[in-house]
Amino acid sequence: MIYVENLKKEFKKTIKEPGLKGSIKSFFKPKNEIITAVNDISFHVAKGEVLGFIGPNGAGKSTVIKMLTGILTPTSGRCEINGKIPYKNRKNYVKEIGVVFGQRTQLWWDLALRETYTVLKEIYEVDDESYKKRMAFLNEVLELEEFITSPVRTLSLGQRMRADIAASLLHSPKVLFLDEPTIGLDVVVKDNIRKAIKAINAEENTTVILTTHDLQDVENLCERIVMIDKGSKVFDGEISALKSKFGSSREMKFVPENPESVSALDYKKEFNLRDGDIAVEDDGYTYSVRFNSNKIGVEKLLNYTLSTIHVKDINVGDADIEEIIKGIYRSEVKLDA
């Protein structure tokens, strides 16, 4: 369905020295620097799969999505979707995909939403009957009815995102690209959008590629994730594999009776641990201890803590994908994927 092989994108950037003088200098004698935004990324996605594409800010997620959707031409490498190469024969290719960029709307600012869909119907050449059916389905999963007569500029962010997702699905695409579809939304709207994505995936076996910073999205929607950092792939596999592979990172939280007493705790010395195996953070009230459960057992850690200080509250958290990813982002967990 989707094949990405050794995909690479470089941008040329002019280095400017600060100030007006620097600007003038670089105008006459520009110094260029090549920036590699995406470096040698390969992955495959099967039909009907929901793939989570994650990574910290600036990792190159959007650049990959833009290459897969035909917006950017790769510097080298190839990608093939439905047997088509996005940046060649663009018009033909984009008929089969839907794209949503959470950060910016693709709709027409002053057009009423209903008219927006009429325009898209014409652009994608959807016939009247399929259009009616499709609108009914989208109305059901995304609840557009309440604001369909309003101009796009008057919609709230949550409404706009639903409208954008509906717009990307009007022509029943085989692949749906969602670049941060839940950004800036409240918990209820996020939940609705996730449900809608699930329904769409189930209804027509639509392949979905989703980038997000919200790991709830990933845990809810995806079986598999591809993680990239600094333009390179660092993990590709099932979420459960990520958990069992790196799930040794756990977290204990406690609230001490007397914050000054905490200085008596010295986990590293007590258990003879290295820097990467344990880390303590506090917000002045709650202390959180992240530790590698392969190196130190939960029981020992609890016993030591409780015998050294008095606590008001204590709990040990489960292996949480968010914690694992945080660890990977901070490069604490070594990857050999």
Added chain:
Amino acid sequence: MRILHKIHRTFKLHRIFIKQDLKKLMEYKIDFLTGAIGMLLTQAINIFFLSVIFARIPNLEGYSFEQIIFIYGFALLPKSIDHLFFDNLWAIGYFIIRKGDFDKYLTRPVSTLFAVTVEKFQVDAFGELFVGVLLLGYSVPKITLNISFLNVILFIISIIFATFIYTGVKLITSSIAFWTKRSGSIIYMFYMINEFAKYPTTIYNRALRAVITYIVPFAFTAFFPASYFITGGNPWYNIGGTVVMSVILMAVGIFVWNKGVSAYESAGS
């Protein structure tokens, strides 16, 4: 059938956006009226100065006041029609590319140029169109014109192709933004040369005449075709030149645009 279907679709899309922009016009009445009045004032002052000049001298390089008004009015027609339909090219030069908003046009299964231009119908252009028609209505009965069926056809042809001279110049200059991110000032610089085209080119020196005839050929949007209708002379050069220049500019424009699209770098998000 395929081509008919395409034309039908194009008109349908135009209709939706035109309706939309007319609706907007009703919504922002003050804005529209201020713009239209300002435009009318500018044109009125220009005409006033022309009449002042002609009060002192009976003719300018052999052209009477009414003939000059005819050329002036003629010039406004292609300019306003281009303004009406292809105004969004300015936005390409000023911000659509720089802000990465061009992304959305690339995800649609229609030509990017069509998608960009169809979504704006610049109602401000009605002011220019109105003045242009007014000036033609005033001048035509006062000068000797050979109004034949052929000339009416030639008039329509020259207006259409002259319009695409404007569009071509804007297309080439706005496409530069694909590489430089911003080309608004470049569009402006070349576009403003059209101001010279409203008067007989014979009043300018040779260098300037060469520029507006061969380099940025705005002379073919007004003076040359209009002088054919006034004198009846040299239709091949006066009207044919308009057609040729228009085709060349549009071909170059579309070529540069397509090159630009593949060089497009989007923006971070």
